[in-house]
Amino acid sequence: MAADTNVPPGVAKAREALKDVPHEPGAKKKDPILVADKVVRRFGGLTAVQVDHIEIQRGAITALIGPNGAGKTTFFNLLTGFDKPNEGNWTFNNDPLAGVPPYKVARKGMVRTFQLTKALSRLSVIDNMRLGATGQKGESFWQGLIPALWKSQEEEITKRADELLVRFKLDAKRGDFAGSLSGGQRKLLEMARALMVQPDMVMLDEPMAGVNPALTQSLLGHVKSLREDGMTVLFVEHDMDMVRDISDWVIVMGQGQVIAEGTPDTVMADPRVIDAYLGAHHDGTAHDSAEVAAEVEGGKSDE
Amino acid sequence: MNFEVIAGVSLESLINAQMIAYALAAIGLNVHFGYTGLLNFGQSAFLGVAAYGLAMTVATFGLPFWLGLIVGLLSAVVLALLLGVPTLRLRADYLAIVTIAAAEIVRLLFRYFSEYTGGSDGLQAFSDDFYAMNPYGSALEIGNLISFSARELWIMTVGWVLIAISVTIVLFAMRSPWGRVIKAIREDEDAVRSLGKNVVSYKMQALVLGGVLGSLGGYVIALGNAAVQPDTFGTEFTFYAYAIVILGGAARVFGPVAGSMIFWFLLAFVNATLPEAIRAGYIPTWLMTETQAGAVQYILVGLGLMLLLIFRPQGLFGDKKEVMLDGR
Ligand SMILES: Nc1ncnc2c1ncn2[C@@H]1O[C@H](COP(=O)(O)OP(=O)(O)OP(=O)(O)O)[C@@H](O)[C@H]1O
Ligand SMILES: [Mg+2]
Numbered sequence: 001m002a003a004d005t006n007v008p009p010g011v012a013k014a015r016e017a018l019k020d021v022p023h024e025p026g027a028k029k030k031d032p033i034l035v036a037d038k039v040v041r042r043f044g045g046l047t048a049v050q051v052d053h054i055e056i057q058r059g060a061i062t063a064l065i066g067p068n069g070a071g072k073t074t075f076f077n078l079l080t081g082f083d084k085p086n087e088g089n090w091t092f093n094n095d096p097l098a099g100v101p102p103y104k105v106a107r108k109g110m111v112r113t114f115q116l117t118k119a120l121s122r123l124s125v126i127d128n129m130r131l132g133a134t135g136q137k138g139e140s141f142w143q144g145l146i147p148a149l150w151k152s153q154e155e156e157i158t159k160r161a162d163e164l165l166v167r168f169k170l171d172a173k174r175g176d177f178a179g180s181l182s183g184g185q186r187k188l189l190e191m192a193r194a195l196m197v198q199p200d201m202v203m204l205d206e207p208m209a210g211v212n213p214a215l216t217q218s219l220l221g222h223v224k225s226l227r228e229d230g231m232t233v234l235f236v237e238h239d240m241d242m243v244r245d246i247s248d249w250v251i252v253m254g255q256g257q258v259i260a261e262g263t264p265d266t267v268m269a270d271p272r273v274i275d276a277y278l279g280a281h282h283d284g285t286a287h288d289s290a291e292v293a294a295e296v297e298g299g300k301s302d303e
Numbered sequence: 304m305n306f307e308v309i310a311g312v313s314l315e316s317l318i319n320a321q322m323i324a325y326a327l328a329a330i331g332l333n334v335h336f337g338y339t340g341l342l343n344f345g346q347s348a349f350l351g352v353a354a355y356g357l358a359m360t361v362a363t364f365g366l367p368f369w370l371g372l373i374v375g376l377l378s379a380v381v382l383a384l385l386l387g388v389p390t391l392r393l394r395a396d397y398l399a400i401v402t403i404a405a406a407e408i409v410r411l412l413f414r415y416f417s418e419y420t421g422g423s424d425g426l427q428a429f430s431d432d433f434y435a436m437n438p439y440g441s442a443l444e445i446g447n448l449i450s451f452s453a454r455e456l457w458i459m460t461v462g463w464v465l466i467a468i469s470v471t472i473v474l475f476a477m478r479s480p481w482g483r484v485i486k487a488i489r490e491d492e493d494a495v496r497s498l499g500k501n502v503v504s505y506k507m508q509a510l511v512l513g514g515v516l517g518s519l520g521g522y523v524i525a526l527g528n529a530a531v532q533p534d535t536f537g538t539e540f541t542f543y544a545y546a547i548v549i550l551g552g553a554a555r556v557f558g559p560v561a562g563s564m565i566f567w568f569l570l571a572f573v574n575a576t577l578p579e580a581i582r583a584g585y586i587p588t589w590l591m592t593e594t595q596a597g598a599v600q601y602i603l604v605g606l607g608l609m610l611l612l613i614f615r616p617q618g619l620f621g622d623k624k625e626v627m628l629d630g631r
Contacts, residue, residue: 103500103502106498111498114497119491120491123483130483131495134498144475144476144481147475150480190494196498
């Protein structure tokens with residue numbers, strides 16, 4: 001670990017909070033912002049999600065990883081109200097959230113992005129951003145008809161939006177239709193738009209997929225700064241370097257269940273995790289990229 | 304050929320009551336379809352309930368004219384709620400099916416309750432109070448070209464004021480943050496939900512707004528004809544309104560007005576030109592007789608709309624760039 005002398009306060013706080021947390025599935029956290037119990041979602045015969053217990057530490061960056069089809073996106077959908085579980089309960093800031101519609105979940109301060117990006121194509125980039133702001137007076141029909149009632153608030157919102165656009169390198173696209181953005185730019189826009197809500201917790205579903213490496217670095221910096229602002233971040237990601245770089249805690253899902261938890265280093269050395277990713281026949285030694293490539297080759301030739 | 308007649312009827316149809324009624328229907332439909340992305344195929348029902356609300360209040364129950372106007376507007380609001388509550392949570396196509404069925408039910412109810420609605424003959428004698436307010440003393444004649452009676456002038460004046468009010472409301476609403484949410488819902492409901500907006504409530508507001516604006520067209524039809532009949536409010540009414548919205552360009556504030564003007568101008572022009580051309584021998588009778596000309600005008604207008612959609616999918620006033628984004 002880096003020398004503790006120049007660790008930013010947010011990181012230090014997160015480390016301190018997670019210091020004594022046991023490295024096991026469903027571990028209790030010191031100050032959880034989100035607690036879920038027995039959340040089950042079945043699609044016909046397939047149990048996509050079966051999470052017994054999970055806690056997300058407030059103010060920390062938690063990564064949710066797992067192989068394709070592990071149930072990460074489905075779990076996000078359940079937590080944010082976009083999908084209904086067959087059973088289960090969860091609380092956010094001690095508010096029970098089961099059965100709460102998505103828009104109310106967002107208003108309570110838990111905002112998510114989508115794996116399949118949802119840019120609002122025929123709205124300009126800046127309007128996409130402005131839409132994210134909550135508590136807008138002009139969003140009621142009658143008040144909206146009288147610009148004097150919302151002009152000043154609109155200016156504040158626009159200012160905040162412009163700052164974020166600069167941060168996400170989208171300021172040059174400000175007036176363009178969001179539909180004209182590239183795939184990576186849409187990811188960026190969606191993340192920036194979610195931040196316009198000023199949530200307590202953001203849930204990012206593969207935020208960096210398709211974003212170029214140079215920009216990834218600056219975005220990682222941005223995500224880290226969210227932690228310094230006291231925001232909680234839960235994100236799904238397949239890029240292990242990124243997970244290692246920014247997360248304080250890692251939760252691993254496999255076949256709908258939480259199979260491991262811990263700090264990035266311990267989790268990635270965990271044989272169960274490697275098995276989940278590479279198949280049960282793996283011998284559990286530390287893996288390198290050549291080995292993974294060999295596995296993939298082998299899988300392909302089976303077909 | 305009598306060019307004066309052709310020019311006269313064509314020009315009249317640019318500004319007459321029929322064009323106004325369809326423009327209002329299309330302004331409302333544009334709120335539904337163009338801005339919110341709601342596939343409402345029952346716009347005619349909104350005009351119908353407003354027209355009958357007015358006519359029945361006055362002619363059937365003998366109550367005052369102004370009360371009839373209120374009843375008509377309330378009926379449009381109630382219809383929007385009845386349509387919206389069960390369907391707005393479902394996928395967009397369900398609204399289309401429900402609204403097309405609901406509009407037919409509404410029309411058939413006008414026939415069914417003949418004791419109150421006059422059945423298929425409809426109702427008359429409810430517009431006296433309206434024409435008693437007519438400030439115009441005489442008809443308007445411009446050469447041999449255009450002539451409007453004093454009654455026509457009065458309904459046209461009121462109609463254009465209603466258009467001006469409706470367009471202003473849409474203009475302001477769609478420039479506001481409210482309109483931003485509405486347009487965002489058209490693009491992707493779930494994204495809007497994820498940002499904390501109550502999508503169902505906004506869709507309901509849009510359904511009511513578009514229904515109420517459209518229902519103003521029902522008043523124009525009822526008062527312009529001084530009569531209401533159930534079959535005025537059939538499904539083809541809604542289809543014309545759609546043609547007008549698309550012709551003008553969806554999600555353009557003035558699109559429906561311009562669309563309605565062009566639609567009725569072209570129909571009137573073709574309708575007046577074809578028989579004249581046949582009589583004058585420009586079109587041989589083996590190709591088309593005068594009686595066939597009536598059908599041909601709709602064929603031509605249909606062809607024109609197809610060409611428009613192929614070569615100008617954004618409509619006459621839309622933004623091509625915007626429409627092309629859909630392809631991604
Ligand atoms: N609507 C659905 N109907 C049926 N099965 C579904 C549905 N949504 C997800 N599933 C199934 O649930 C399982 C979990 O899917 P999910 O999208 O949550 O995976 P994931 O962990 O997000 O994967 P990835 O990393 O590839 O995004 C998969 O087997 C998938 O096929
Ligand atoms: Mg996923």
